[in-house]
Amino acid sequence: MSDQTDDTPAETDDQSPDSADNSGKRTAGFDAPHETSGQYLNHRLNAMRAGELGALPIIIGLIGIAIVFGMLEEQFLTARNFTNLLLQMAPISFLAIGVVFILLIADGEVVSIDLSVAFVAAVGGTVLVLLQRPNDPGWPWWACILAAIAVTTAIGLLHSLIITKLGIPSFITTLAGLLVWSGVVLMLTTQFSSAGTIRIQDDTLVGLASNFLPDWLGWSIGVAVVIVYAAAQLTRMRSRQQRGLNAKPLAIVLGQIVAVAAITLGAVSIANSDRGVPQVTVTLAVFLAFWTFIASKTAFGRHIYAVGGNDEAARRAGINVDGVRIAVFMVNGFMAGVGGIILVSRLRSVATNTGGGNLLLNVIAAAVIGGTSLFGGHGRVVSAFYGALVITSIQNGMDLLGMASGTKFVVTGIVLLLAVLIDSVSKRRRSARGLA
Amino acid sequence: MSENAAADGESLLSCRGASKAFGAVHALYKVDFDVRAGEVMALVGDNGAGKSTLIKGVVGIYPFDEGDIYFDGQRVKINNPRAAASLGIEVVYQDLALADNLDVVANMFLGREQVHNRVVLDELAMEHRSREVLESLSVTTLQSVRQVVAGLSGGQRQAVAVAKAIMWDSKLVILDEPTAALGVAQTRQVLDLLRRLADQGFGVVFISHNLHDIFEVADRVTVLRLGQQVGVIDRARATQQEVVELITAGELAYVPGMEESADQ
Ligand SMILES: Nc1ncnc2c1ncn2[C@@H]1O[C@H](COP(=O)(O)OP(=O)(O)OP(=O)(O)O)[C@@H](O)[C@H]1O
């Protein structure tokens, strides 16, 4: 009996290579290994109709913003304003990266969110500022950074334990966190300064969000980015072709490389005609690349998407769903620390109201506007960047036009609503297709 | 104990005296259940008869309170789904549990992703293997293994779930009502798939309420009633009418309440 049971599955294994050889006959139903560019574009178009919009709404939005504000205000499309924009968008971008991860693990009915992220960032910033005060205790800049990030990551862990172990929804947990951590910022800043404002004196820490790279370095980094991107795309295409798998047509790959080169080098050239590429933009690019790698190339990233797509499926597949949730909140806490450091570095100080105002709204709006679904499982890390760019451009443009705060709030709110609308329409399309 | 296993040496899986209570409810009571390699064993019974509970016991989601499990002639303890998977037992649940937002390859390897250098997903190897397995099941209606699962038909989703289950050196594949939500043509596809699995040497457990489907594909039928096993019959030597009678009025060997007090 054991002969039979032991051998048969092995037999099917042995057959597999054969069946691969036969694939000519049998794969008739699968994708043809070599598509033409036309077929490829057609596929993409169909996917868009079915709700996989990708970066399209963002590109349209950015072009619209450039046209409208460019016509209304001549300062808007200048190199000076471009570098300003890169500086202004930095804190939102870092925080939105963490929020993208949080939104990814939403489980359909209950939205997964972090309402406390702006104040957690402020706690991190406050820790940094307190530790760098000369002789009191006057920690070196890198130790201040590590301490700030450690504190915010621990806060993320705390939130996640309350959410997973006590079963309190993230919405409520982080709403409480919003109050608690804003209180902590207030207590710390007033405790250590009668004026409620503590300045950063360490030059390295101030430079994090305000330094510019020399022109040659900006160019070198820009060129390196293009080369790495091109090499990655081409090797990917080659290795897929070698394994007989469906690969993007060469014309499309080359087109994408040219587009990336044009945008990257164009941006470097504009920035260099002003003060140069901001150091913080390169830092942001490094974090975007790192977290994109984690999200799309590792098993952990895959599990995040699985938890957001169908947590029951993830659980049955042996994935530690609570473990993934905890890790994601820690990632978010980590990025809140990084964003908080950039935030206080940009302000050159921490004050009682740091982390307040519309920072939270801007961060969540950035993640959603960038294309991350509120319903979980859909979205890319880079959407944090896209969304922050859109939100910051709009606010920057309105600032240049001298619009009142009230108007700015109303416009930002409407843009957020628009993004959520696009999200739910494409979700409906996706599920309509699912049922078809 | 081992004599028991010897008593049914033919079987790939044997459950002996499996019992499971949820509070006062005896979901299963002293159930014997056997599956051979290369056969389709149908598991039938009315709603609440204990079919799903029996399966959950076998795969360690709700381990049995009492009773023994033998697999490949060895007595085994299965306390969690991982243990079942490492023995080669795979389940395809009624709701399939696929992640709609991921593509076919990602779903087939979910939780068991292949990586190189310990970190980076080996997408090429996974894609290659997925295609091989789907081809070995003669599943050719899929357009692309990089298609997101949300876009698949019910039969295609079922095929992906089955392919996922047999990919891991598995020996026993359990399907909980795989045809319940399918139309005629897709049911046909799935039944053919079950038959092919058995012919390739897998043990197959097929849970269904549809006797017509069962009589088309099963070799034997185990009938549960009120948590007890009331008969195991050979498909070739029985009629649907006899099975219906067992389901609705099969004789219970134990009266649970009385047995309980007698035990104590
Ligand atoms: N987790 C649980 N907690 C309490 N009772 C349960 C649980 N799971 C199953 N039961 C009970 O055990 C009994 C058997 O249920 P089971 O789901 O195994 O039936 P089934 O044969 O699969 O029915 P169906 O055909 O409806 O799927 C039922 O009375 C059910 O209410």
Ligand SMILES: [Mg+2]
């Ligand atoms: Mg059931």
